[in-house]
Amino acid sequence: MTHAVHTPVLAADGALLRFALADLLAGEPGTMRLELTDAAAAEPWLTRLVGAERALAALAAGHVDVPARPEPAALALLLWARRWWPASPALGVPSLDPALLDLEAAVVTAAVENVAEGMLDGFEATPAELFDAAAEGVAATVVVEEVRALCQRLSAWFDDQDDVVRAEAAAALAATASPGQRAYALAAGADGPVADAGVVAEGRASVDWARVPPGILDAAENTVAWRIVAAAAGTRLEVEVAGAFADAALTAFATHDGEVFAEVPLHLGAGWFAGAADLDEAAARRGVAAPIGIGVGVTAEGVAGTTPEDRAEVVSLVRARAALPLADRTLAERAAAASAEEEF
DSSP states (O other), X not given: OOOGGGSOEXXXXXXXXXXXXXXXXXXXXXXXXXXXXXXXXHHHHHHHHHOHHHHHHHHHHSXXXXXXXXXXXXXXXXXXXXXXXXXXXXXXXXXXXXXXXXXXXXXXXXXXXXXXXTTTTTOSOOXXXXXXXXXXXXXXXXXXXXXXXXXXXXXXXXXXXXXXXHHHHHHHHHHHOEEOOOOXXXXXXXXXXXXXXXXXXXXXXXXXXXXXXXXXXXXXXXXXXXXXXXXXXXXXXEEEEEXXXXXXXXXXXXXXXXXXXXXXXXXXXXXXXXXXXXXXXXXXXXXXXXXXXXXXXXXXXXXXXXXXXXXXXXXXXXHHGGGSOGGGSOHHHHHHHHHHHHTO
C-alpha cells in the first residue's frame, strides 16, 4: 500500500480527492481521483466540481478519475506541505513558514468553496480558522506585498460571508503587514554534548517522518546518534538528534527484537535534541546485544512508518521544485527563496 506521504488527499464532504504527489510537486496537477465515501453528502456539490456526466459516473461506480481542478489541487499541495515538507539544510530543502502556508491555504479553501459550495463542509479547517492561525505569524514577512494581496482577498471573502470581524482583521493586516523575517532555531550538524569515555555500543539511525510532528526536525537521513556508556555510577543510553527547527515534546525509544527496552526524553539544545536515560542490568544487556533499533517520536503500532526509499523519493521531488518558476511555487517557498537571497 502506498504511504500517505506519496498521495496528497483532500477530505471533502462525502468524498476523498487523491492526487499524485509527483504531479503536484512538478506544478502539473494532471488528474485527480474522486472516491465517494457518502454519495448523499457528496451529491450536492459533485456536479459543480466535475460536471454532470462525470458526477453520474462517480455515483454509479463510487469513484471517477477526472482532470484536476486547480483549486483543490492547490489546497491538497498546501495541506501535504504542512505535514510532510522535508525541510533540511543538509539536503538543500528550505524550511517553510507555517503561517504563510496557513494564510495561502485560507485563500485557497475559500476558492474551493466558491467553485463547489458545500464541498468542504466539516473540513479540517475553515478559511476563518486558517486565517486566525496565520494572522500573528505573517505580520512581518519578506513577501509583504503578496501577503497584503492575499489578506485583501480574504477580507472581501469574509465580507461576502458576513464575517465582519474577520473582514476587518484581514483588511487591517493588509494595511499593517511589514517587511521582516521569522527566525528558526536550526543549526544542523552542531557537535553534541556526548562524551566518548566508556562507550560500549554506538550507532546512527534516521528519523521516521510519520512518527514526529511536522516542521521540527531536519529531514535528512542518519541524523540520530546514540551510544551506550558504562561508568561506575551505572550504564546509560545517550541519544542526540541533529537539526532542530523548534521545540517539541520528543522521546527516543530503543528496541531489541521489536521490544522497547528504554525510553529517552529529548530536550532542545543549540541545534539538536538530546537526552539520556539510565539502564538497569537487563536493559543494559539488551543494549549491547546487536542489533538494536533507535526510533524518535511515537511508537504507536497504528502509525504507518516511512521507509528510507519513501523519504528519498519525496526529497528528490521537492528538490526538483527549485527548477520551477517562483510563480508556480507556494507563497512559503517564495518567502524562503527571498530570505535566502537576503542572506547573501
